[in-house]
Amino acid sequence: MAGIKTLGQFILEKQADFPYAKGELSRLLRDIGIAAKIVNREVNKAGLVDILGDVGSVNVQGEEQKKLDVFANTQFIAALTCGGECCIVGSEEEDEFIAIDSPVSVDAKYIVCIDPLDGSSNIDCNVGVGTVFSVLRRKSVEGKATLADVLQRGTEQVAAGYVVYGSSTMLVYTTGKGVNGFTLDPSIGEFCLSHPDMKIPANGKIYSINExxxxxxxxxxxxxxxxxxxxxxxxxxxxxxxxxxxxxADIHRNLIKGGIYIYPTTTCSQDGKLRLMYECNPMAFIVEQAGGKASDGFRRIVDIEPKDLHQRTSIYIGSKEMVEMVEGFLAEDKAASGLKVKVG
Structure with a gap:
């Protein structure tokens, strides 16, 4: 164990860096880490138990829910409910946000928006999947937290992270003081610091898009x-x-090696497809903290004013120079289109 630093130890050491540090955010992050271990266990043995495939229901996004989607959603909501640091959970799998009304959560100050199992359609093929989460501090000071507390710009996030369940399981997070990655050591059941102060290369050779x-x-x-x-x-x-x-999985690879992940608007999805609150905001916070860039093509993702819990957006995220190159092509096209309309 010499030289090994666990996630719990690291969080406690960095607690003084957290806004309004009183230990609540530290405990919240540890709760997420515990739930991630439980989900990881089920992901790793998915082929051995009756947990593959669909449950026969459709989530609010209109997507077929996989059994592991439902399991992961249940585990993270349970961990955040029991922890007492969270007053609202917004999940991609739920139609509405979940207000936590329990004695331990009376003074809870934090809101978590989460995609419990991103890429779950890959589960049946044994391909990498993940969890993405965003942590916000509630704005209201009296009464129950409301949707207005949830709908905050990405610039208001106090923490964000993701867990990638792959050849090894990693938890990567930021509280606005850089990005650190922790690999799960199954022999001791702990996330251990493996990628301190992660930085994305300014340029790269990888582009990720569904062509x-x-x-x-x-x-x-x-x-x-x-x-x-x-x-x-x-x-x-x-x-x-x-x-x-x-x-x-795509952004994790590009974060390490350099590259760009692109999920644009299309003629079929003119608002984009990925969710702002559950996926794009937390990933944008992480990548920016690592020295990269995240844009909808024309503005920072974290500057977008959310109007809806399940709001969608396009996203161009990764190495700074690569994102700026795409923005340049989009700006040229927009200017040319505007000129044609004006002349006509």
Missing amino acids: GNYMNFPEGVKKYLHYAQSTDQATNRPYTARYIGSMV
Whole structure:
């Protein structure tokens, strides 16, 4: 154990860095870590028990719920309810937010928005999946917390993180003081600090996008893909396409190696597809803290004013120079479209 630092030890050491530090956020993060271990256990033995496949219900997003989706949702809500530090849980799997009304949560100050199991359609194929969470501090000071407490810009997040369940299980989080990664050591059942002060390269050679939707992409995205696939030794092109189909796994890889993850608007999904509160805001907070950039193509993701709990958005996230390159193509296309309309 010499030299090993567990997640619990690290959180306690950094507690003084937390806003309004009184230990509540430390305990909240530890509760999430415990629930992640339970979900990890079930993910790892999914092929051995009756937990694969659909449960026959559809969530608020219109997506078929997988059995592990439901299990993960239950575990994280239970951990956050019992912990006493959380007054509201907003889950991608629930139609409405869950107000925690229990004696231990009377003075709870924090709100958690969570995607309990991102990429769960990959479970049956033994492909990496993950959990994404965002922590907000409630704004109201009296009475029960409301939807207005939840609908805060990403700039108001006090913590965010993700867990990637893959060849190894990692928990990565930030409280606005850099990004740190912890790998689960199954021999001792603890997340141990393995990736301190994570930084994403300013540029990279990997782009992650579902090119099956190419015909429905904005013209600016099509132009960027042409740029990425063109040969130019000076800029290390062509780039390499890597797309897992799990946002957590794709962004985790790009965070380590450098790259960009793109999920644009399409002619079929003109507001974008990924959820602002559960996926895009927390990932944007993490990537920005690691030195990267997250945009909807024209503005920072964390600057978007949320209007709805399940609001969707496009996202371009990863290495700073790569995101700015896409933004340039989108801006050119927007300017050209505007000029054509004006002349017409």
